Amino acid sequence: MWTLLLLTLPTQPAAVRLRVWRNLKALGSEPLRDGAYLLPSAHDGAFTKIAEEVIEHGGTAFIAEMKPRLKAQDDELNALFDRTAQYTQWFESLQTLRADIKAMTEVDARRRYRTAADSLLAIERIDYLPGEARVQANTELASLKRDIDTMFSAGEPNPHQGEIPVRSLAKFQGKRWATRARPWVDRMACAWLISRFVDQSATFVWLTDIAKVPRGAVGYDFDGAQFTHIGSLVSFEVIVHSFGLQEDPKLKRIAAIVHYLDVGGIPVPEAAGLEWVLAGLRDLHGDDETLIAASNGVFDALYATHVQDSSSGTI
Template sequence: MNSLSNSQAWRLLVVSLPTSAATARMRLWRGVKALGAAALRDGVYLLPDLPGLQDALQALAADAAGEDGRVWVLSVYATDMEQESSYRALFDRTSDYATWTQELATARAAIGDADEAELLRLARRYARSLEAIRRIDYFPDAASRRADAHWRDFHGAIDRLLSPGEPQGARGSTPRRDPGQYQGRHWATRRHLWVDRVASAWLILRHIDPHATFLWLEDVRDCPADALGFDFDGATFTHIGDRVTFEVLVSSFGLDEDRALSRIGQMVHALDVGGIPVAEASGFEAVLAGARERLSDDTALLDEIGRVLDSLYAHFARPRLR
């Protein structure tokens, strides 16, 4: 019986496998390690009782049972606050974050000499390794927040190298715009398009102003007075708060209910400023980087990547399978 009114429920996986089941033992070890389970002793593993973990634990139990193992999955509670604290301490990821942060700092110091391909590789590598820690950080605390801050700094430094002049998030709200007032307009942004700018230009053409024309600026100070600037400081449409320009445009023109645009926005956000990883992001980034190597003309780049975004839009718009 739970003796603590607000105690975390826990799951205990107890497994005894035959001596001959070496392969099954290795699968079990890999499985509990992937879940971040705490090994209390050989064959006894503790995890917090969370919805996302129950099916995974049952799958490990079923696999072990299928190898003639003896398996129990038990619900347990701490008997007092001291034991509760000791359980939670088993899942303290402070040292994992510290190791990651030290490695990130070493990489951060050397990025000035890296080429574009290496910068992208580093960004993907450290995003994946941070996400691997987050997945098993069941009780995030100050260490998690510090790691997030280091990641934002690192990602921002890479963005500034890949895309000089990246805007800072402005304060304020996003006013709703009348699409009828934004037809056949001139739109301007920084040349040498990268993730947020190329996606925003595609969004403008496909969903806001199909007769738009674009100016690719060497210097944003040369933006014509009659042009609608986007994705640079002081532009009509740029980062607001933690939202990137693509997300600001979606909200400004009342496109928030479009699920496919929302998914593309999540991808652009993850690539532009970091955040929750999106499965399709690394592939899109690789295609864009390759296209940018091949095409020096931003209009041609928009045309090619626009077709990629058309395909992603169709993919994200598909009805979800139940």
């Protein structure tokens, strides 16, 4: 079943006409002819908002269900929504990225990876009839992520499934916390979170070999660690949830930034700036303890900024 939107756009204002066209394109609707746009019925909700705006400005809009009588006609309509060409173009750009990756820094490689992930997500948003091309694209993206992790961050944890156990703060005081050496965003953020919200007497061990965790140390952000990726959550988010800190709106915002910089997903405006600052700190400080002391100040400032924002109602 298909939904058809028939429009007569107002001649003025021109901004409305442009906005409607852009919204239809962003929605992934396909034109049958001038003024006639199509979507699979299961995804037609956005047509209503577009129609309301057109009518409000003096145009006409009519939404109707449509069912082709012939299979061949239905096949024609399905073909309009075949996104194979977009996936193919995306795949070709990914191969170019894969060929260039060895000459990049870690920051550039991960930034380009997120750009590729965002581009794929944009195609998926309008892929209403997904098929094998979408599966292959996601497989290739995951493969690229593994290659980048292997090249720049050996021991990057693989997410595992399961519930996040609730932990008692009282049982995690004065601990040694161990993670992989040369920390990057997730591990930096975890060290700040631990020292500020979990264990203010924490000391840290930077592992060059995750198989050599000191006896009694609490591991985080590596496979087999007590705190590591679970499902879609990165280690920072897991620690937040483990200690019941998830209702703090400022930590939620920081978690969103860390998540995006670590594994991609929904972009966050502050992410690019934080990434540049942390990359600069890592270039400046070869000693991990000194690096964490410096990055803690950045996260302190970020948290303080959102304290101010939350009081004004913008988080």
